[in-house]
Amino acid sequence: MTANNPIRKNPLPLPATLARRNKSDVDVGAIARSASVQTDLRAKIARPGPREPKIVSTAHGPLKHILFCYPAYASGEFSYKQVYEDLFRKLPKTTQFTILTHPSVTNDLLAALDSTHASDRSTIVEAPDFLNFLVWAEDPYVVVQDTSTTEGTSFLVEPHVFRRSGDAAIAELVAEATNLQSIQSPLYFQGGNVLIGDDFVFIGTDYPEETKKLIEEVGNIVVPEDVENIDEFVKNLYIKTFDSNRQLIYIGTELPVPQPQERPITIDGEEWTEEIYTGTGKKQPIFHIDMFISLAGRSSSGKYRLLVGSPTYADQILGQEPVDHSLGEIFDDVAKTLEARGFEVIRNPMPLTYVDLVDIKVRTWYYATANNCLIEIDANSGNSVWLPTYGHGDWADLAPIDAENKRIWEELDFKVYELTDFHPFVQNLGSVHCIKKYLER
DSSP: OOTTSOOOOOSSOOOGGGOOTTOOOSOHHHHHHOHHHHHHHHHHHTSOOOSSEEEOOSSBSOOOEEEEEEOOOOTTSOOSHHHHHHHHHHSOTTOEEEEEEOGGGHHHHHHHHHHTTOGGGEEEEEOOTTOOOOSOTTSSOEEEEETTSSSOOEEEEEOSOOSSTTGGGHHHHHHHHSSOEEEEOSSOOOGGGEEEOSSEEEEETHHHHHHHHHHHHTOOSOOOTTOOOHHHHHHHHHHHHHOTTSEEEEEOOSSOOOOOEEEEEEETTEEEEEEESTTOOSSSSSSSGGGTEEEEEEOTTSOEEEEEEEHHHHHHHHTOOOOTTOOHHHHHHHHHHHHHTTOEEEEEEOOEEEEEETTTTEEEEEEOOSSSOEEEEETTTEEEEEEEEOOOGGGGGGHHHHHHHHHHHHHTTOEEEEEEEOHHHHTTTOOGGGGEEEEEO
């Protein structure tokens, strides 16, 4: 139990648009079965799609064009302005920005762009005030380029259904305002559970299982009678949708993964609720693999390097005993599996910490992950990484973790840009990699 741990609080309440990244406001099965959605899906699939899709990489190539979401917040709440200002200032001066926002905060966004001299390379797309989209730009689609044409048209490829209804409209709004096109796939996926290296694509194993479930329960995909192995059939569908020239690798564990739990705890003589295992997947220690795996390119030996977060390593740096719900053994299992596949695995500290909501007496545990970062591996400009940091305010004790993550990347010959405090984001299961989408590299 953790009843004796000190209180940790955010300075300001968080806005509703910074809701948990695994929040679902739709019944996926019911939506998938509805006639209107099936008709709409068929209409979208009828559009000319990419004949030879090449998925945009998570790490490789210069950062040419990035999509951000900058949704509304109220006076007295945590504002995104400082975080985005810091990010705009530290990203390459040649990077183009497309930013979806609400009219109520457009002036704040304009001020952030002006102060960082980024206005002339930014396009602002205003969504209706009533559209309840969240800050998590990474998730509702993947981006592929059609290499069969000289124009190289780019597509926002949406999944069959998306669990956050407001965010499901983002692709259409962005496509209307840019030269991108949107198209829908019959598969289930979210961008944060997909990582793209130089010749491979990682996808968290939970989502192929979701696709199989859709096939069985909804029949949204016709399976030919001669298909003997449904798993291989589904895997090939992902390959054809994402990129036929990259190997598709599932990421997960066969160890039992605890599901989110609430338990009573006494703090300062008062009864509280403690939330643990927040954000676990079915066969993944966190529901999105971008929260605990970072792509770091190839070493001189030719092996591809991966950073895999370790709560155990973080505890060692902080000189503390692991709590009973850190899941260190599951992250270790994923790391060992990747090593067995021929990857060079580097463990980096990923502390399990908590935030206290004193007004409702809830303590919530989460991983202060630096794996959820922005990466640029480029032969011309060199290698760079933008790391979220967490040694701030009531979490000042995490500063040694920030320093160690910086050291690890520098030893890999990356220029490190340390970003501002990302606790408000990671408390809701996302960090800097989750608030953007690479549109072009």
